[in-house]
Amino acid sequence: MARLELENLTKHYGGQATVRGVTLDIPDGEFLVLLGPSGCGKTTTLRMIAGFIEPSGGSVRLGGQDITHRPPWRRNTGMVFQSYALFPHMTVAQNVAFGLEMRKIGRAEREARALEALRMVRLDGLADRLPRQMSGGQQQRVALARALAIRPDVLLLDEPLSNLDAKLREEVRIEIRQLQQQLGLTAIMVTHDQEEALTVADRLVVMAEGEIRQIGSQQDLYERPADRFVAGFVGRSTVITGQVREPGLFESAGGLRLRCQGATAPGAASLVLRPEAIHLDPPPDEHNRLEGEVTFASYLGPVLELHLRLSAEDRITVHLPNRGGAGLIRAGDRVSIGWPQDTGIVFAGTA
Amino acid sequence: MTRAARKAGAAGLIAPATLVVALGLLLPLGLLFRYSLNRFVPGEFMVDALTVENYIRFFTDPFYTTVLWRTVRIAAIVTVICLVMGFPLAYVLARTQSRFKNLLLMAVVLPLFVGNAVRAAGWMVAFGSRGVLNASLMGLGVISTPIDIMFTETAVIIGITAVNLPFMVLSLQSVIEGIDRSVEEAAFNLGAPPRLMLWRVLLPLAMPGVLAGGILTFILGMNAYATPVLIGGPRFQTMGPLVYGQFIEQNNWPFGATVAFVLMAATLVLTSLSNILVHRRLHR
Numbered sequence: 188m189a190r191l192e193l194e195n196l197t198k199h200y201g202g203q204a205t206v207r208g209v210t211l212d213i214p215d216g217e218f219l220v221l222l223g224p225s226g227c228g229k230t231t232t233l234r235m236i237a238g239f240i241e242p243s244g245g246s247v248r249l250g251g252q253d254i255t256h257r258p259p260w261r262r263n264t265g266m267v268f269q270s271y272a273l274f275p276h277m278t279v280a281q282n283v284a285f286g287l288e289m290r291k292i293g294r295a296e297r298e299a300r301a302l303e304a305l306r307m308v309r310l311d312g313l314a315d316r317l318p319r320q321m322s323g324g325q326q327q328r329v330a331l332a333r334a335l336a337i338r339p340d341v342l343l344l345d346e347p348l349s350n351l352d353a354k355l356r357e358e359v360r361i362e363i364r365q366l367q368q369q370l371g372l373t374a375i376m377v378t379h380d381q382e383e384a385l386t387v388a389d390r391l392v393v394m395a396e397g398e399i400r401q402i403g404s405q406q407d408l409y410e411r412p413a414d415r416f417v418a419g420f421v422g423r424s425t426v427i428t429g430q431v432r433e434p435g436l437f438e439s440a441g442g443l444r445l446r447c448q449g450a451t452a453p454g455a456a457s458l459v460l461r462p463e464a465i466h467l468d469p470p471p472d473e474h475n476r477l478e479g480e481v482t483f484a485s486y487l488g489p490v491l492e493l494h495l496r497l498s499a500e501d502r503i504t505v506h507l508p509n510r511g512g513a514g515l516i517r518a519g520d521r522v523s524i525g526w527p528q529d530t531g532i533v534f535a536g537t538a
Numbered sequence: 539m540t541r542a543a544r545k546a547g548a549a550g551l552i553a554p555a556t557l558v559v560a561l562g563l564l565l566p567l568g569l570l571f572r573y574s575l576n577r578f579v580p581g582e583f584m585v586d587a588l589t590v591e592n593y594i595r596f597f598t599d600p601f602y603t604t605v606l607w608r609t610v611r612i613a614a615i616v617t618v619i620c621l622v623m624g625f626p627l628a629y630v631l632a633r634t635q636s637r638f639k640n641l642l643l644m645a646v647v648l649p650l651f652v653g654n655a656v657r658a659a660g661w662m663v664a665f666g667s668r669g670v671l672n673a674s675l676m677g678l679g680v681i682s683t684p685i686d687i688m689f690t691e692t693a694v695i696i697g698i699t700a701v702n703l704p705f706m707v708l709s710l711q712s713v714i715e716g717i718d719r720s721v722e723e724a725a726f727n728l729g730a731p732p733r734l735m736l737w738r739v740l741l742p743l744a745m746p747g748v749l750a751g752g753i754l755t756f757i758l759g760m761n762a763y764a765t766p767v768l769i770g771g772p773r774f775q776t777m778g779p780l781v782y783g784q785f786i787e788q789n790n791w792p793f794g795a796t797v798a799f800v801l802m803a804a805t806l807v808l809t810s811l812s813n814i815l816v817h818r819r820l821h822r
């Protein structure tokens with residue numbers, strides 16, 4: 188339990204910058220989630236915090252102490268590996284007690300604390316099993332208990348749930364979040380699963396190409412993305428490319444004239460629209476009213492997803508809440524849609 | 539496929555190996571044992587008998603027990619040296635991400651391309667009292683009398699170690715490669731310095747390789763022939779050359795068979811013993 192500060196953390200691999208200038212201040216007790224496309228440097232960042240990778244530059248401070256050049260065994264970070272990394276030749280109890288043994292804690296206290304950690308993940312009944320005699324979900328919880336038992340200053344989780352099935356993943360992530368809050372732990376988790384990120388995080392960090400693109404709450408990232416990349420990466424969205432003709436007027440590549448927020452100066456731009464912000468059969472006074480042909484309709488349960496062609500160039504994805512009458516719209520139908528002027532986000536530039 | 543058919547198929551697959559083992563190993567072994575119970579009468583070669591006097595002679599004559607003890611000692615020392623030197627090398631080979639990994643592996647195996655006898659002969663040329671090394675050192679005036687490296691137990695140990703090291707490295711490397719790297723990192727992360735990580739995590743998990751490599755080098759060390767003969771010199775006796783001497787030079791087949799059997803039994807007993815000990819330690 189401690190504050191973690193990364194300052195200008197950088198890693199080069201042979202001239203190639205994998206992580207560049209990552210600066211983060213994570214207060215005591217915060218759950219931070221790292222999001223980003225594959226290869227953007229999330230694991231590298233986490234491993235620099237744990238001490239497995241020597242940074243090329245920058246510093247790591249944990250609980251006010253500079254640990255940048257400390258070996259991993261003197262850092263007191265608790266890492267949960269994607270592959271669990273349990274010691275196959277030790278029982279569950281021995282696995283969990285290992286870190287305490289390394290801290291030269293007496294046998295009685297060691298066993299008590301190991302059992303307590305196992306109880307936290309509801310596995311105290313399986314203390315004498317070997318890892319291979321357990322299911323994936325159970326092994327993952329042992330790995331968690333093992334990391335918690337040492338009372339780490341910071342809990343590091345690198346895609347801890349990616350080997351579990353969807354149902355179990357939901358259960359374990361809630362469990363992780365509850366334990367983290369209950370113990371007041373500082374935690375950083377890497378995940379590819381956005382829903383997972385949104386449920387557990389106090390704050391999220393979006394990375395791309397080794398850099399931080401945005402730090403913020405769920406709402407910040409979703410409603411006020413810092414750039415087009417974040418807008419496209421967090422949640423579903425449609426990007427329409429075109430030009431801002433005059434403040435408040437956007438013309439798409441396909442010639443659609445759309446009303447938009449007025450802050451962006453005229454020039455090449457793109458308009459990002461969330462699929463659920465668009466509605467069917469808009470009132471006559473709606474700012475943007477369009478007709479389109481349904482090219483694809485899919486029934487997702489709570490929502491109905493439609494892909495529409497608005498012009499020769501312009502496509503849009505729409506999510507409609509499922510109110511029962513779903514199967515009514517089919518591919519080939521023509522529908523009319525609309526959205527208010529301030530719904531979309533406009534980003535200047537062509538990229 | 540039915541279960542019976544599958545069984546028959548499996549039996550068919552292992553039959554050739556079984557046959558080779560039976561004909562090539564068990565038959566001569568049985569014959570050897572039978573010979574060791576025969577009596578040697580000079581001039582008459584081998585007389586049919588059922589006697590243990592050859593074994594009594596072996597174990598009561600200090601010359602032979604010394605040879606046995608020396609052989610065991612050399613094999614054991616070689617095994618330990620191979621393990622200590624081979625483990626780091628095997629570890630590096632297993633964990634390297636270098637493009638030249640296969641080349642490195644080849645380099646480890648390369649010495650095996652040269653037969654033991656050829657290699658030992660080479661060493662004689664290099665390290666003998668009139669060999670290249672001594673000649674150059676004396677020529678340069680560094681030493682005045684040749685250094686005696688050849689014909690010592692140390693030289694034999696070095697020689698056998700050089701032969702056996704690749705076997706140890708390969709056995710260890712294949713096992714270490716199968717150990718998840720993140721298990722080592724987990725140990726570090728939980729506060730284990732490298733020494734404790736090695737002792738508590740890596741070594742126990744690499745134990746199958748340690749055992750396989752250890753048994754292999756020990757057996758090879760016990761049975762070494764060319765290296766002790768060529769590097770140890772004519773007066774240096776270990777069990778392998780002793781067997782040969784009895785069979786070929788003395789023509790004493792019964793006693794030669796006895797020595798061979800003692801050698802085999804000692805090897806077998808010692809390897810199974812260490813096997814049991816290791817397993818007991820692992821499954822405490």
Ligand SMILES: Nc1ncnc2c1ncn2[C@@H]1O[C@H](COP(=O)(O)OP(=O)(O)OP(=O)(O)O)[C@@H](O)[C@H]1O
Nearest residue numbers: 200201205223224225226227228229230231232379
């Ligand atoms: N040892 C290394 N040598 C050279 N390049 C490396 C090394 N390790 C990682 N990289 C590169 O650094 C980049 C970032 O890797 P990293 O594992 O941090 O990505 P990531 O964000 O965790 O991706 P993923 O989501 O796929 O796990 C990748 O492009 C990778 O190829």
Ligand SMILES: [Mg+2]
Nearest residue numbers: 229230231345
């Ligand atoms: Mg990763």
